[in-house]
Amino acid sequence: MTGTATLLHHDGTEEIPRFLGAPGAALFGCLHRPAGVARSLVVLCSSIGAEWKYNYRREVLLARRLAERGVAAVRFHYLGSGNSDDGSPDFAALVAQARQVEAWGRAESGATRVGYFGARFGALVAAAASADTDMPLTAWGAPGTGAGYFRELLRIERVGRLAEGSAAFAEAEEPRVRLARGEPADVVGYPLPPELYDSAQSLVFTELAGTAPRDVCLVEIGGDGSARRAAESLTERGLRVHASRLVEDRSWWLHDADWRPDETRQTVRNMIEETVDWFLTVLPT
Amino acid sequence: MTGAAGAPPARAADERPFYFRAGAEHIFGVLTEPTAADSGVGVLLLSGGVYVLSTNRNRLYVRMARQLAAQGHRSLRIDYRGVGESTGMIGDYPLDDPNVPDVEAAIGQLVAAGARRIVLVGSCYGARAAMHVAAGHPALASMVLLAPPLGDRGRGAAATPDEVGKVFQDRLSTLWRRRIPTLLLYGQEDNYYHDFARASAEPWLSGLFGDGSALVLRTLPGKAHGLQRIDLQDVFVDTVLDWVASVTGGDRAPAV
Numbered sequence: 001m002t003g004t005a006t007l008l009h010h011d012g013t014e015e016i017p018r019f020l021g022a023p024g025a026a027l028f029g030c031l032h033r034p035a036g037v038a039r040s041l042v043v044l045c046s047s048i049g050a051e052w053k054y055n056y057r058r059e060v061l062l063a064r065r066l067a068e069r070g071v072a073a074v075r076f077h078y079l080g081s082g083n084s085d086d087g088s089p090d091f092a093a094l095v096a097q098a099r100q101v102e103a104w105g106r107a108e109s110g111a112t113r114v115g116y117f118g119a120r121f122g123a124l125v126a127a128a129a130s131a132d133t134d135m136p137l138t139a140w141g142a143p144g145t146g147a148g149y150f151r152e153l154l155r156i157e158r159v160g161r162l163a164e165g166s167a168a169f170a171e172a173e174e175p176r177v178r179l180a181r182g183e184p185a186d187v188v189g190y191p192l193p194p195e196l197y198d199s200a201q202s203l204v205f206t207e208l209a210g211t212a213p214r215d216v217c218l219v220e221i222g223g224d225g226s227a228r229r230a231a232e233s234l235t236e237r238g239l240r241v242h243a244s245r246l247v248e249d250r251s252w253w254l255h256d257a258d259w260r261p262d263e264t265r266q267t268v269r270n271m272i273e274e275t276v277d278w279f280l281t282v283l284p285t
Numbered sequence: 286m287t288g289a290a291g292a293p294p295a296r297a298a299d300e301r302p303f304y305f306r307a308g309a310e311h312i313f314g315v316l317t318e319p320t321a322a323d324s325g326v327g328v329l330l331l332s333g334g335v336y337v338l339s340t341n342r343n344r345l346y347v348r349m350a351r352q353l354a355a356q357g358h359r360s361l362r363i364d365y366r367g368v369g370e371s372t373g374m375i376g377d378y379p380l381d382d383p384n385v386p387d388v389e390a391a392i393g394q395l396v397a398a399g400a401r402r403i404v405l406v407g408s409c410y411g412a413r414a415a416m417h418v419a420a421g422h423p424a425l426a427s428m429v430l431l432a433p434p435l436g437d438r439g440r441g442a443a444a445t446p447d448e449v450g451k452v453f454q455d456r457l458s459t460l461w462r463r464r465i466p467t468l469l470l471y472g473q474e475d476n477y478y479h480d481f482a483r484a485s486a487e488p489w490l491s492g493l494f495g496d497g498s499a500l501v502l503r504t505l506p507g508k509a510h511g512l513q514r515i516d517l518q519d520v521f522v523d524t525v526l527d528w529v530a531s532v533t534g535g536d537r538a539p540a541v
Contacts, residue, residue, distance in 0.1 A: 002397050003305035003314070007372070017302040017313070017370065026297035030370065056369060057336060082340055083315055083347060085297045160513070189513040190343050259335045261367060263374050 011035060013067040019083075020076075020104050028083035029076040029101050031108050032063040038072035040283035041111035043102045045094075045129065047120035047252070049153075049190035052081060054252040055119045055140075057262045058272065062117070065276045070285040074105035080193070088184070088191075090199035091128070091146070098129035115283050117275070118142065120221075120252065121149055124200070127208035134214045136282040138275055139205070140246075141221035142230060146200030153187055160188045206230050210237040215282040219271060220245040221252075242278060246271050292321035295354035304371075307390035313370035314363040314391060315339060316398060317350040324357035326426065326533050327400025329391055329419075331363070331411030333511075334378035338369040341408065342511070345518045349406070352526055356535050359398055363391050381437040381452045383414035392419065402426035404533070406525055409434065409477075409510060413441070416456035420465070427466045427532040429525050432510040435480045443480040446487045457493060457500070464499040466532040470524065471502075472509030472517070 007015040012035025019026040044059050046052050063073035078094055079087030089097065102114060115136040118126030123142035130137055143149035154175050175185030175192065184191040209216055209230075216239050220227030223245065231243040246267055262268045295317050304311040330346045332339060339362040340347050350360040365384045367375030392403055403424045407415035412433035419425050434441020437450025460467045471478035481502075484490050493500050505520055512518050529535075 003303040003394060005301070005303050007304045007311050007313075015370070019297040019300070019302070023298040024296055028297065028302070053336065053338060053342075056338060057367075060370060082338075082344060083297065083300070083302065186515045189511075189515060189518065191515060261336075261375055263367070 009064075011068060013064070015064075016108065018104075021100065024085055025079065025087065026085045027076050027079060027097055027101060029074060029104060030063075031105055032067035032073040032075075033109055034067045034070045034072060036070060038070070038109040038111045039285060040070075040113045040115065040279075041072040041074065041102070041105045041109050042066055042115045042117055042279060042283075043098060043105060043126070043129070044073060044075045045098050045116065045118040045122035045126040046075070046078075047122045048078070048081070048196075049192070050188055051120045051252040058268055059119065061262060061268075062272050062275060065272055066279065069276055069280060071276075071279060071283060072105060072109035072111050074101055074109075076101040080191075088193040088195050090193075090195040091124070091203065092199065094125045094196075095128045098125055102129070113283055115279055121200075124149075124203050124205060124208060127205060128203075130214075131208055131211045134212060136215040136217075136279065137209055138217040138219070138278065139209070140219045140271070140275075141252075142205045142209075142218060142226070144205055144226055144230065146203030150192075150197055150200065153192070154185075157185075157187045206233040206237075210234045210239055213238050213240075215240045216242070217275065217278045218243045219275070221248055223247065244274060292319075292355045292357075295320050295351040299351075299354060302370075305390055305394050307366065307386040310366040310373035310387075311371060312363055312366060312387050312390060313339070314361050314394065315347075315350070316394070317354050317360045317362075319357045319359050320354045321357040323359070323399065324533060324535060325399070325401040326358045326404060326529075327395035327398065327402070328353055328358050328360040328404045328406060328529065329363075329388070329395060329415070330360060331388065331405065331407035331414050332365075333409035333411050336368055336375075339364045342513070343515060343518055345512065345522055349522050349525055352522070353529065356526070356530055356533075358404075358529065358533070359395070359400060361391055361395050361398075363387065378410050380410070380413050380434055380439075380441045381417075381450065383410060383417050385414075385418055388414050388418040392422065392424075396424065400424070402533070404428065404529055406431075408432060408512065408521075413453070416460070417452065420456040420459040421463070425463075425465055427468075427529065428460065429468045429470065429528055431470045431512075431521060432472065432475050432477050433469065434477050435484060442476065443484060446484045449480075449484050449487075449490075454489065458489075461493040461498060461500050466499045467501065468524075468528050469500065469502045470509060470521070471504050472507050473504045474508045475510045477510060478504065
């Protein structure tokens with residue numbers, strides 16, 4: 001093998017992919033280290049299933065941009081997903097994994113101040129992992145509740161079956177039936193473990209995010225007014241909230257027909273720049 | 286599940302994430318080392334288009350790689366340029382020029398890691414990339430091609446036999462001429478399979494799958510393209526493991 005374990009960019013930033021933790025329960029993580037001293041670190045918490053894949057490149061681009069501007073960033077794959085070892089974690093385990101990766105990122109980067117980022121379901125993880133602290137938090141498309149998120153997900157599963165038009169898909173067992181039996185459901189080719197489904201039912205984003213005064217940036221995906229409502233709730237709790245909106249009408253689960261690279265989407269580039277700019281206002285560099 | 290000699294599947298600890306150069310870009314890959322006696326076979330796993338990562342859908346390539354390790358095979362899965370962890374920007378996934386430098390460099394990495402014989406597994410666009418780059422490769426031992434599009438343009442539809450691409454014809458004919466054991470898999474409800482069925486009336490194509498040919502066509506129930514059902518993913522993984530075991534002279538222990 002003639003490759004390298006670390007990617008060194010021309011601007012001096014580095015990407016360091018590693019497996020973290022005990023054999024058999026190792027997480028895949030990637031640290032983006034800036035060229036100079038990193039005083040701050042952002043922990044990126046991805047969504048799950050097809051949303052994980054949909055937003056993956058955006059999170060890579062976001063982490064690269066943070067590093068270019070002097071902020072370390074760390075991304076990771078939950079157990080049972082991506083390149084990590086097997087597992088069927090519940091919500092508390094996802095939160096623990098985020099904190100494990102945060103500790104690794106702090107140790108490797110030397111950063112002393114930490115912020116969290118979460119996309120869709122990952123916003124719940126990020127909010128919980130940073131609860132009861134003053135860590136800045138950015139959320140893209142945060143669901144209002146865990147129960148609502150999974151209702152939408154199972155609706156998308158039904159739409160996906162109809163869109164495919166396959167007799168075999170139409171005859172497949174309803175996800176709720178399998179979950180009720182304590183078995184993983186198949187959601188458009190991704191497993192939804194009952195442990196995660198059950199443990200996320202009572203989650204409320206504003207309750208997780210609003211446990212202590214801090215800075216929060218909410219980016220709404222689409223136009224359902226969720227970010228405005230969350231912003232009002234968090235402001236009432238004494239948090240400093242910045243809210244904006246990305247107009248995007250594609251489902252993060254069913255999106256292949258009109259695909260094109262994120263690098264060519266001006267709205268995505270704007271969302272990344274806005275997020276980086278916001279972190280730079282609330283984190284030391 | 287264990288491998289032929291009772292070896293366990295690989296885990297993350299048996300894998301190495303790394304970057305390698307392909308032209309001006311840095312391609313990200315994960316190399317999985319064998320957990321059984323080294324067979325000398327290297328398996329390159331190529332995903333489809335539309336930002337599909339090296340893991341493929343629901344990390345089925347991670348599962349496949351870790352089980353291939355128990356057969357003694359090392360494997361490499363890669364993010365094409367502009368996808369996942371790699372640098373650069375992906376284009377329109379052109380079927381007549383499918384990420385050639387990335388795949389060539391990936392094969393080079395497998396050889397550098399110790400592989401003497403190469404097997405390629407590709408789904409959709411990845412199947413076309415595998416055929417395109419490796420059909421004539423001297424170290425090629427076998428291929429598994431899931432739902433390869435027949436056309437050379439756009440998303441590869443070939444509504445009539447006339448629309449079957451020249452590049453597709455050339456690479457498939459090369460595999461036949463070289464007697465490379467090649468498994469073509471389609472879902473019975475795949476549009477690409479319907480294209481294939483129509484084109485099979487043409488003598489050039491039907492002749493490639495006759496008696497004595499090393500090319501094998503199998504169909505799976507439902508839609509295989511996109512791998513949008515977990516049970517179908519499992520069938521794909523099992524089919525690949527059995528095929529690779531059969532063509533590399535190994536055997537595969539039953540699931541335990």
